[in-house]
Amino acid sequence: MASVRHHTRHAAALCLLLSLSGAAQAAPITFNTALPVAEGEFVWREQLVRRRRSDGGPLDREVSVDALGSVLGYGANSRLAVFAALPYFFDRELRVTTPAGRLQRDTGGIGDLALFARYTLYKRDSKGATFRIAPLLGLEAPTGDDRDRDAVGRLPRPLQAGSGGWDVFGGVVVTWQTLQYQIDSQLLFRENGRHDGFDPGDQWRFDASLQYRAWPRELTGDTPAFLYLVLESNLSHTGRDIDDERGIGLDPNSGGTQWLLAPGLQYVTQRWILEGAVQLPAASNPHGNALEDDYLVRAGFRYNF
Amino acid sequence: MNGLSLPRQLLALLAGLLLSLPLLAESRQYELGVDGLACPFCAYGIEKKLRVIDGVAQVRVDIANSLVRVTMREGATLSEARARRAVEQAGFTLRSFREAGGG
Numbered sequence: 001m002a003s004v005r006h007h008t009r010h011a012a013a014l015c016l017l018l019s020l021s022g023a024a025q026a027a028p029i030t031f032n033t034a035l036p037v038a039e040g041e042f043v044w045r046e047q048l049v050r051r052r053r054s055d056g057g058p059l060d061r062e063v064s065v066d067a068l069g070s071v072l073g074y075g076a077n078s079r080l081a082v083f084a085a086l087p088y089f090f091d092r093e094l095r096v097t098t099p100a101g102r103l104q105r106d107t108g109g110i111g112d113l114a115l116f117a118r119y120t121l122y123k124r125d126s127k128g129a130t131f132r133i134a135p136l137l138g139l140e141a142p143t144g145d146d147r148d149r150d151a152v153g154r155l156p157r158p159l160q161a162g163s164g165g166w167d168v169f170g171g172v173v174v175t176w177q178t179l180q181y182q183i184d185s186q187l188l189f190r191e192n193g194r195h196d197g198f199d200p201g202d203q204w205r206f207d208a209s210l211q212y213r214a215w216p217r218e219l220t221g222d223t224p225a226f227l228y229l230v231l232e233s234n235l236s237h238t239g240r241d242i243d244d245e246r247g248i249g250l251d252p253n254s255g256g257t258q259w260l261l262a263p264g265l266q267y268v269t270q271r272w273i274l275e276g277a278v279q280l281p282a283a284s285n286p287h288g289n290a291l292e293d294d295y296l297v298r299a300g301f302r303y304n305f
Numbered sequence: 306m307n308g309l310s311l312p313r314q315l316l317a318l319l320a321g322l323l324l325s326l327p328l329l330a331e332s333r334q335y336e337l338g339v340d341g342l343a344c345p346f347c348a349y350g351i352e353k354k355l356r357v358i359d360g361v362a363q364v365r366v367d368i369a370n371s372l373v374r375v376t377m378r379e380g381a382t383l384s385e386a387r388a389r390r391a392v393e394q395a396g397f398t399l400r401s402f403r404e405a406g407g408g
Contacts, residue, residue, distance in 0.1 A: 027346075038350030039394040078396050125341030125398040127371045177343040179368065219369035223348045270349035270366075304349045 027184065028209030029264045029277040029298055030232045032085060033118060033136055033173045034184040037075035045071040047275075047300030053291040060097045063291060066090040067111070069300075079120040086143075087111035089161050105152065109161040111144040118173065129178040136188075140167040142195070157198050157245075165195030171205075179219060182211040182228075194242075201239030201255040208233045211266060223270060230264035230277060240287055256286035260293060273302040332362070335383050337373040338401035339392055342366070351395035358387060374405065 027034045029047075037043045046068065053063040067090065073083045093106035116138025124131045144162020148155050157164070171188035185208040192200040215227040238255040264277025279296035286292055342348060348366040351373060355364045360381025365374045373392075375383055385402040392399040 036347055036350070036396065038354060038396055041350060041353065075396075078393050120396075123341075123396075123398075127338075127340055127400065128343055128369075130341035130343055130397075179343050182344070221367045221369060223345050223366045223368045226345055268344055268346050270345045270352070273346055302346070304346065304353075 027302075028207070028211075028232055029230055029266065029275045030209070030234055030260075030262050030279060030296075031184075031186055031207045032071050032083065033116070033171070033186050033188070034175055034209075035071070035073050035081075035083070035302075037073045037081045039075045039078045041075050042305040043073040043302060044305065045069075045073075045300060045302045047071075047298055050297045052294040052296075054294055055286075055289050055291045057289045058097070059289075060095075061291060062093075062095045064091070064093045066092075079123075080117065082117045083115070083138075085114045085116075092159055092161060094156070094159050103152075105150055105155055105159060107145075107148045107150075107155055107159055107161055109145055109148070111161050112140045112163055112167075113143040114138055114140040114169075116169070130175070131177075132173075132175045134173045134175075135171070136173060137170040138168070140169070142166060146195070157196075158200075163192070163195065163200070165193030165198075165200075167192045180213050182209075184209045184211075197243070197245030199242040199244075201241050203236060203238045206235045226266075226268040228266040228268060230262075230266055230275075232262040232264065232277060232279075233282075234258075234260040234262065234279065253288035253290050256290045256292075257284065258286070258293060259283045260296070262296075262298075264298075271304050275300060275302070331379045333377045333382060334405040335375045335377070335388065336401075336403050336405040337375065337388055337392065337399060339371055339373050339397050340400045341397040342368055342371050342373075344368075347396070351392060351397060354391040354395045355388070358383065358391060371400070 027036060035043055049067045049069055051065040055061045068088045069085065071083060071085045073081055075081050088110055089108045091106055091108050095102060095104045116136050118134045118136040120132050120134045122133040142162050142164050146160040146162040146164035148160055167190060169188060169190040171186055173186045176183045188205040190203040192202055209230065209232040211228040211230050213226050214229045216224055237257045241251045241254040242249060243251055259282045260279040261282045262277040262279040264275065266273055266275040276299040281293050284292045339351060348368055352364045352366055355361055355375055360377050361375055362378045363376040377383055388402055389399040
């Protein structure tokens with residue numbers, strides 16, 4: 001049960017992180033850090049996320065998360081953009097087989113608020129193309145409830161909507177965009193803060209996104225809407241949790257390496273973007289009986305104020 | 306014009322057209338070459354930054370050719386420095402600036 005809780009925590013952390021990534025060009029669907037924003041302007045993204053994880057072990061653990069990720073970006077100047085991201089969990093559910101039978105526990109509510117800033121350190125614009133390198137730094141505040149209870153008692157910490165701890169993350173985003181295609185990638189490290197004797201494993205991520213203009217095939221004057229075919233890749237490595245609260249110490253059944261591939265579509269106009277993608281596991285190497293993703297579905301919009 | 310004869314109506318119409326020509330000619334147009342423009346979502350930022358400049362009547366973004374055409378109101382002008390600032394605020398680079406002629 002303890003390892004189930006730990007992995008549910010990872011599910012929540014990853015879900016939030018993914019909802020964070022995205023503001024400046026057409027930008028990826030599965031991460032928020034590349035979102036473009038002009039000086040003094042706002043960009044707003046809403047994304048519904050459905051995530052399913054399981055371990056296939058004797059406990060037959062299943063974790064499902066249905067969430068809405070909200071992101072607001074603001075261009076402080078032409079190079080510095082700041083973002084706020086807040087997830088709302090409609091449902092966070094754990095099902096696990098116990099000696100007493102199948103047990104189901106769930107919760108919901110507002111999650112932890114993430115704030116980050118991105119600075120465009122290097123920019124090279126040419127006709128119909130741009131190349132940008134932008135480091136970013138952020139933190140996640142424990143705004144979500146981490147003490148929710150049900151009939152059985154206090155919910156496992158990983159199932160809570162909030163982590164209770166302060167987390168920091170930082171990395172770099174690289175964007176190469178032409179009129180025909182766009183490539184975004186990010187390398188990100190996340191250090192999860194310790195809270196009440198529980199220290200979730202830290203995480204490395206390498207994400208990449210290719211957006212290819214499928215329509216219109218030919219560009220003439222003016223600015224038509226674009227339809228992009230999207231393929232994204234999400235590689236992550238998460239360390240083991242440390243649970244001193246329950247005297248477990250380093251949890252052997254937590255963390256691991258995972259690679260997801262996500263085909264998707266984006267319909268891009270000047271004012272708004274509709275987008276959707278399905279993330280499917282391509283490879284994974286979990287620690288012990290750690291949970292693995294079965295799939296994630298993302299659908300949402302972006303709006304230029 | 307109901308009380309006027311047909312020739313006088315035509316004369317009045319002609320005079321009106323002649324008088325309006327100089328005014329139309331004062332509606333200046335500029336063509337901005339903008340580097341870095343590569344998708345519709347980014348084009349909105351530059352359009353918005355140019356629209357707030359005093360005297361700007363219309364902004365059209367030709368994304369295929371990386372050009373932004375700005376039409377001014379009668380008598381208004383756009384300086385290269387002001388255009389450059391708007392383009393940079395939107396996160397792009399001004400490649401060229403020229404007056405494209407009156408409307």
